[in-house]
Amino acid sequence: xxxxxxxxxxKSHEYVHMEGDIGTxxxxxxxxxxxxxxxxxELPQVGAQLELGDELGSIESVKAVSELFSPVxxxxxxxxxxxxxxxxxxxxxPYGDGWMVRIRLAARDEVDELMxxxxxxxxxxxxxxx
Amino acid sequence: MSTIIEKPEAAAKLAAAPxxxxxxxxxxxxxxxxxxxxxxxxxxxxxELSDLLPAELRRDTIDxxxxxxxxDVIRHFTRLSKLNVSIDAGLYPLGSCxxxxxxxxxxxxxxxxxxxxxxxxxxxxxxxxxxxxxxNLEQSLKEILGMPRVTLQPVAGAHRELxxxxxxxxxxxxxxxxRKYILIPDSAHGTxxxxxxxxxxxxxxxxxxxxxxxxxxxxxxxxxxDVAALMITVPNTLGVFEDQITAxxxxxxxxxxxxxxxxxxxxSFVGIARPGxxxxxxxxxxxxxxxxxxxxxxxxxxxxxxxxxxLIPFLPTPTIEKGDDGSFFLDYNHAASIGRVxxxxxxxxxxxxxxxxxxxxxxxxxRRVAQLAVLNANYIRARLKAxxxxxxxxxxxxxxxxxDRNQTSRDVHTLDIAKRLMDYGFHPPxxxxxxxxxxxxxxxxxxxxxxxxxxxxxDAMLAIATECEERPELVRSAPHTTPVRRLxxxxxxxxxxxxxxx
Numbered sequence: 001x002x003x004x005x006x007x008x009x010x011k012s013h014e015y016v017h018m019e020g021d022i023g024t025x026x027x028x029x030x031x032x033x034x035x036x037x038x039x040x041x042e043l044p045q046v047g048a049q050l051e052l053g054d055e056l057g058s059i060e061s062v063k064a065v066s067e068l069f070s071p072v073x074x075x076x077x078x079x080x081x082x083x084x085x086x087x088x089x090x091x092x093x094p095y096g097d098g099w100m101v102r103i104r105l106a107a108r109d110e111v112d113e114l115m116x117x118x119x120x121x122x123x124x125x126x127x128x129x130x
Numbered sequence: 131m132s133t134i135i136e137k138p139e140a141a142a143k144l145a146a147a148p149x150x151x152x153x154x155x156x157x158x159x160x161x162x163x164x165x166x167x168x169x170x171x172x173x174x175x176x177x178e179l180s181d182l183l184p185a186e187l188r189r190d191t192i193d194x195x196x197x198x199x200x201x202d203v204i205r206h207f208t209r210l211s212k213l214n215v216s217i218d219a220g221l222y223p224l225g226s227c228x229x230x231x232x233x234x235x236x237x238x239x240x241x242x243x244x245x246x247x248x249x250x251x252x253x254x255x256x257x258x259x260x261x262x263x264x265x266n267l268e269q270s271l272k273e274i275l276g277m278p279r280v281t282l283q284p285v286a287g288a289h290r291e292l293x294x295x296x297x298x299x300x301x302x303x304x305x306x307x308x309r310k311y312i313l314i315p316d317s318a319h320g321t322x323x324x325x326x327x328x329x330x331x332x333x334x335x336x337x338x339x340x341x342x343x344x345x346x347x348x349x350x351x352x353x354x355x356d357v358a359a360l361m362i363t364v365p366n367t368l369g370v371f372e373d374q375i376t377a378x379x380x381x382x383x384x385x386x387x388x389x390x391x392x393x394x395x396x397x398s399f400v401g402i403a404r405p406g407x408x409x410x411x412x413x414x415x416x417x418x419x420x421x422x423x424x425x426x427x428x429x430x431x432x433x434x435x436x437x438x439x440x441l442i443p444f445l446p447t448p449t450i451e452k453g454d455d456g457s458f459f460l461d462y463n464h465a466a467s468i469g470r471v472x473x474x475x476x477x478x479x480x481x482x483x484x485x486x487x488x489x490x491x492x493x494x495x496x497r498r499v500a501q502l503a504v505l506n507a508n509y510i511r512a513r514l515k516a517x518x519x520x521x522x523x524x525x526x527x528x529x530x531x532x533x534d535r536n537q538t539s540r541d542v543h544t545l546d547i548a549k550r551l552m553d554y555g556f557h558p559p560x561x562x563x564x565x566x567x568x569x570x571x572x573x574x575x576x577x578x579x580x581x582x583x584x585x586x587x588x589d590a591m592l593a594i595a596t597e598c599e600e601r602p603e604l605v606r607s608a609p610h611t612t613p614v615r616r617l618x619x620x621x622x623x624x625x626x627x628x629x630x631x632x
Contacts, residue, residue: 037620062619063562087624
């Protein structure tokens with residue numbers, strides 16, 4: 001599994017990649033592997049105001065439907081429309097073309113509370129195979 | 131009157147195709163001009179269709195009309211039926227689904243003319259026997275569940291959940307505060323949060339403890355004045371009994387909230403313990419599970435809901451009552467009722483089958499159902515636990531949940547094991563559920579399986595475990611003996627073909 005150093009990670013397996021006060025959010029490589037082939041992604045409307053921990057959308061794989069949670073507080077400024085036709089991008093390129101939403105953060109320092117790549121990798125070792 | 135469209139390309143394709151290696155659709159058997167009937171010559175004056183039907187109700191052509199003879203139809207569907215796997219052919223161990231044998235006496239009684247040919251709009255005095263049957267069924271369920279009243283209207287699992295939550299909502303709203311949230315453990319049936327949400331509530335999920343049951347400290351913290359109820363499945367989807375259930379009821383009741391029990395797994399304790407004695411306010415039972423009526427494509431469901439004393443005023447109308455003169459009648463006079471949740475009296479034919487089952491089993495027989503359901507599940511658990519990982523060690527009741535953890539190091543996963551079981555002639559168990567177990571294999575044998583069938587299943591599972599070690603590729607590429615091989619489930623979901631086209 002890959003875990004880019006330049007992103008931060010939530011316990012519910014979303015990543016946030018920051019550029020200025022804009023965070024790009026998706027699910028991690030570990031999460032996409034656990035879910036299996038993704039067949040549908042439901043995302044919020046542009047303009048939606050999300051609190052930390054709010055439901056961001058849902059993701060359906062051949063195994064199950066899972067909820068996505070917002071790892072930060074802010075306004076949704078863009079969603080990845082390509083996932084409507086190509087949900088498999090979440091599997092093939094979770095940190096690239098498989099991104100889900102872009103959020104303008106209300107409080108930039110919220111991401112500091114999230115895990116680093118190293119901490120997240122360590123976290124997944126304890127999670128797997130329960 | 132229809133004009134037949136010539137489809138030369140389609141006909142040519144059909145003629146050129148090699149012998150079908152699969153049955154295909156009925157449309158693919160179509161041959162121009164074939165008929166399944168032949169009518170005698172017209173012996174009345176001919177009328178044009180245009181004289182009989184207005185233009186907007188007519189069409190001149192039918193695209194892709196399926197033209198087949200009677201023998202074509204019979205052979206097509208008979209061949210398809212031979213591909214079908216059913217409980218009548220063998221063990222069907224779908225966890226959480228309770229695929230048990232449906233005794234044929236149920237069918238015989240349901241076909242008695244007075245039941246089968248009566249109409250729900252008939253006046254009460256003509257259908258006293260039917261009303262008496264409904265009344266008797268409610269009495270039996272009251273006794274089995276230990277609840278003071280039961281409604282028979284809901285016709286499926288999620289339907290009865292919605293009915294139960296609507297009653298709780300009405301009761302709380304009548305008290306002045308309908309509240310906002312329903313608490314649901316992460317081991318619940320997936321329909322629970324969906325039904326609660328449909329009834330207008332937000333969901334708060336409760337994490338299970340390491341035993342797979344509810345953490346009382348966590349519950350105590352989560353129950354506040356905004357919580358309407360806890361929806362809990364007993365025993366839960368791990369097959370583990372919530373042994374703190376009366377304490378759970380106490381915590382909720384002290385805060386004015388209700389305890390809703392998903393009774394889909396009643397077959398594991400029917401005749402042994404009663405939900406009403408555990409402080410439960412609402413319990414539903416799936417007649418199509420515990421009480422042996424057909425399901426899973428075999429027939430409609432029925433999901434009676436039992437309620438505690440304080441929810442009786444809110445039951446759906448009408449209720450079935452017995453008058454002082456011994457006659458039975460429908461009582462619509464319940465001002466606080468949530469109203470109807472279903473036309474007439476639910477799926478009456480299913481209710482007939484369920485009462486037949488209860489009466490043919492008797493109290494002792496129903497108790498044996500639970501005992502044998504638990505024994506069979508534990509027999510499988512004991513035979514397989516050395517080969518398959520058991521993520522929760524708490525005692526199992528009617529079903530047992532394994533995971534693929536012992537096999538993943540060989541890159542063999544739950545889906546592969548399930549597919550390989552088909553080569554051994556068994557319907558796979560439920561997989562990847564409950565969600566709290568990674569790679570879950572959820573096995574529910576039910577009480578109607580003889581030991582020989584359980585052994586054959588366990589032998590197959592053990593053989594597959596050995597294959598995972600010695601020939602993992604064989605398991606990864608399964609199934610090998612089925613009419614079609616491994617299906618591309620992701621592509622089927624991503625690009626579904628929902629309509630046949632020539």
